[in-house]
Amino acid sequence: MSLISSYWESFVKKLVEENKDKRSVIPSLLNQAKIVELNDDKISLSVASPGAYDFLAKRSHEIEQRFFNHSQKKIEIEFIVKMPSKKTVSAPLLSFEPSIEDVFAKAGLNKKYNFDNFAVSTSNQVAYAAAQAVVKNPGSAYNPLFLYGGVGVGKTHIAQSVAKKILEEDRNQKVYFCPGDNFTNELIESIRGKATGRFRQKYRYLNLLIIDDIQFIAGKNAVQEEFFHTFNAIASSGGQIILTSDRPPSAIKNLEDRLHSRFLGGLTVDIQPPDFELRSAILLIKAKEKNINVDIEAVKIIAERITDCRGLEGALLSIYAKVFGTKEQVDLEAVEMFFSQDNKESKKRVNPSDVIKTVCSFYNIKQSHLKGPSRAASIAFYRQITMYILLRELGLTLSAVAEMLNRKDHTTALHAKQKVGNLILHDLNLKKEVDTITQSLFQST
Structure with missing residues (x-):
């Protein structure tokens, strides 16, 4: 038995003895918790129910301080949920399986994002490889996967593509895509409506949670507190978390240290703005999706002039709208005419x-x-x-x-x-x- 383990055992025993006539909840729950991981500065304890997790996790700082007073050892205490296995229930003879499109919609996914229409080049190949690794080993490859970069570089596209691939392989996976401000608004509404239990039921038992623009939770204490416990609950049960942001974790102001630590615990990937080759590939993909016949020389000119992904599609559609009915394809002449328009007019x-x-x-x-x-x-x-x-x-x-x-x-x-x-x-x-x-x-x- 290690020294920390010995200290912990004596600490819990002392708590139980001191509170045996007081009906205190903390000693009872700690006595039932089991050590699953232990080192000199951290102890991980498994509890048997979400209710026990919620109760103890909110009081983790208090328990850490009481342990320090007992042992003079400063450690981090982490709680995880290990639900008892349920008996298998036979399925009904007739069952309805929703379409994959309905499954995607329920998970909050946009139908236009998938790996098939994601163009890869040197600016995003690391993010693409990491996403593929997460698909193969969700919850263990890179957890969390933190993708950051400017607007229109493909963060949301990659994240949602991972979600779709996982659902295509197993529709029973609990997957949800949520913008950071939506997470905040939902939590506020649940507190106002006294429905935090329903909120936690929705988020804490997911197999994959994607938070888009996670920087929006910074500076909001109650939201960060809730997300910290959501993160721990999902990760401890083997679930995967993907986060996107316009900046790296170190640059998110007013982010709690413990969340900063969690975000850096997986893989952080910087997605650079698309280079010329990638912009050209994106244009060709968009043209194929929209059934637009476009000349390769025209593609090159657009890719040279427009440097962001969202602007590429807008320019292509605008040029196509001008030539529709008069030309069989978007050619070099149409593109040059488009870009030569007087900006003042x-x-x-x-x-x-x-x-x-x-x-x-x-x-x-x-x-x-x-x-x-x-x-x-x-x-x-x-x-x-x-x-x-x-x-x-x-x-x-x-x-x-x-x-x-x-x-x-x-x-x-x-x-x-x-x-x-x-x-x-x-x-x-x-x-x-x-x-x-x-x-x-x-x-x-």
């Missing part, structure tokens, strides 16, 4: 509603959220970006911009212009996002 044809629609489409939010009273950090920031573009690109007055977004004071628009203008000087990812939105606006006119 384009700007005159863009109106404020176009800007608002484009921002909402880019960030996948509703116009009612942007124009509404919501003070959620993400919505407020997207609103500021909208104001910045309206002011910079359309030359509108501060009062007009504030009124369009239902803000009472023109100083709100002034603050947005100054804040976003300063941020894009230092934040390359944000600059790319604003440039992509602007480019999309003036190319689609």
Whole structure:
């Protein structure tokens, strides 16, 4: 028996003795817990029910302090759930199996993402290889798999492709894709409606959880607390976690140390912006999906001019719309004509509603959220970006911009212009996002 094990045994025994007449829950649960892993600075204990896990996990810091007072040894205590095996129940003679499309939809997956239409090059080959490894050995290959990079580099595409592959092999797998702000909003609603048990039932027993834009939970203490326990519950039961972000874990401000440690416990992959070859391949894939006949020389010109993935598809569709009915294919002449359009004339044809629609489409939010009273950090920031573009690109007055977004004071628009203008000087990812939105606006006119 190791020294730490001996200390732990005496600690639990002492707790039980001291509380035998007090009906205290902690000593009883710790006495039933079993050691599954032990070293000099960490002890992992298995408990037999989710209820026991919830109760002890919330009090882990208190238990660690009491153990230190007993032994003068500072250790991290981790709880995991080991459910007793259930008896096999024979299936009914007739059963309904949902279609794979219904399974994907229930898991929150977008039908357009899969490995078949994912183009691979040097900028994303590490992420692609890691994703394939996770498909083969979920829960053990890289857990978590943390993918980060700018907008439109394929983080969501890879993550959802993993989910689809796992579900194609076994439809009974519990898989869920969730944007980071949705996780936050769901938790808040569950607390408000006193339904946290239902929330935990939904998330803690998944075989695969994907959180897109995990950086949105930073700075929200209750959300980080809940996600920490969700992460532990899934990982301890052999489940897989995939996280995406626009920045590495070390650059996520106001992220708890324990979550930072968990995020770095698997594999972190930086997905670089697509190179020329990858952009060309993406265009060819998109053209095939949309049944657009495109000349290879035209593809090269578009790939040279447009550097982000989302802009590529928009440019291709815009050019195709202009030549549809007059040409059999998108050729070099059509592309050169498209790019030679006077940008100033384009700007005159863009109106404020176009800007608002484009921002909402880019960030996948509703116009009612942007124009509404919501003070959620993400919505407020997207609103500021909208104001910045309206002011910079359309030359509108501060009062007009504030009124369009239902803000009472023109100083709100002034603050947005100054804040976003300063941020894009230092934040390359944000600059790319604003440039992509602007480019999309003036190319689609």
